[in-house]
Amino acid sequence: MSKKAVYLLGVLLTIILGTILYCKLCNTCCVTEEAVPKPVVVAPKETTKNPFLLKDFNGSLDLNASDNLNFNVSGITILKPISKDVTDGVDSLKVYLDGDPLKIIGITGLYTSDEINNSAFPNLGLARANAVKNYFVSKGISSRQIDTFGALDNDMVPDQAGVLYGPEQYMVSTREVDDKSHFEALELIHAEISEHPLVMNFDTAKATIDLSGEQREKVAKISRYLDKVEGASITIVGHTDNTGNAEANLVLGQERADFAKSYFIRNHIPEGKIITVSKGQTEPIANNATEEGRANNRRITVIFK
Structure with a gap:
């Protein structure tokens, strides 16, 4: 091999070695491809499942069932079937309220701003609360011991079938004997x-x-x-x-x-x-x-x- 060929080979090896060392030391490649943005994957939100909770902090009532009364998105009719845990809980509530006429159960129906209100009430929450009230009445609870409310809750997430699990909350209070308001x-x-x-x-x-x-x-x-x-x-x-x-x-x-x-x-x-x-x-x-x-x-x- 001639001296010129040896010289050129040495130059080529030097360039290759320098390139390798540069890439390793700089933690990058000398020849880069255009950056391609990766798609953002948004994990689906977990379905909200509110339990059937009824507790009187001024009494002995303490009910806790994982099931609840459920509704379709934008719906005001309770979905069937209703679980035995819930029906048993309502039966216990009736016995408790019958024992003290001054006890009041407050039902707050929940709704989201994405839902369509086709009810006759100011909001879907109040319509749902009245549906639950009627169910309680059908189980023997006096409507005079039930108050209904509606509240916005945009954190509620339905399942993929469009079912809202337990879009309601409950509160027990005691009316004063001389309260005529x-x-x-x-x-x-x-x-x-x-x-x-x-x-x-x-x-x-x-x-x-x-x-x-x-x-x-x-x-x-x-x-x-x-x-x-x-x-x-x-x-x-x-x-x-x-x-x-x-x-x-x-x-x-x-x-x-x-x-x-x-x-x-x-x-x-x-x-x-x-x-x-x-x-x-x-x-x-x-x-x-x-x-x-x-x-x-x-x-x-x-x-x-």
């Missing part, structure tokens, strides 16, 4: 609804009733009053405009009242506390000579009996 509150509700009844205008062909915020608040107050006042009931009165004949309008008014009754029943107002009647076209509140007036006359009115 709840009676005063009920008297105010009666006075308000008597002076300003719940009025709904709708087309009977519609599958749902779209209530305003003010109307939803009235529904919640009516429901509370019916729960707390023994023998209380509501009357739903159907009205029409004067289009057509009076006899047909009397039937149409009854159909509207019955439609509203079925809507209230779906929203956990007991069927036995609802009376329906029709006034047909006999009690207009606006001029039937105009379309706007006729639209106002096509209504149902909800009043305390």
Whole structure:
């Protein structure tokens, strides 16, 4: 091999060795590929499962079941079946409340801001609390010993099937013997609804009733009053405009009242506390000579009996 070839080989070896040493010492490669961002993998959130907890810190009640009363996302109907642990717990609660009429069970229904409220109540939480209240009543607990509330909880996570496990919380309290504030509150509700009844205008062909915020608040107050006042009931009165004949309008008014009754029943107002009647076209509140007036006359009115 010639001296020139040896020289060139030495230079080449020197370059290769220097490159290797450089890469090792710098912990990198001299030739780099363009950095490719790795996809961010977000782990699915764990399903929320609230247990059935009932504890009276001023008494002996202490219930704890891993199961609870469950609902579909945006739903207001308790899912079946209900576990034996829960039914046994409610039976124990009944015995406890029967032993002290001053004990009150507070039910707070929970909901998330992502859910759709198609109920008659101001929020899904209150609608769910009323569903649970009706279940308790069906098990023999007096509605006069139950208070219902609604609360936003955006930390709740449903399962992949869209089921919310236990979107409710419970609290036991004791009312003072001389506390009459709840009676005063009920008297105010009666006075308000008597002076300003719940009025709904709708087309009977519609599958749902779209209530305003003010109307939803009235529904919640009516429901509370019916729960707390023994023998209380509501009357739903159907009205029409004067289009057509009076006899047909009397039937149409009854159909509207019955439609509203079925809507209230779906929203956990007991069927036995609802009376329906029709006034047909006999009690207009606006001029039937105009379309706007006729639209106002096509209504149902909800009043305390």
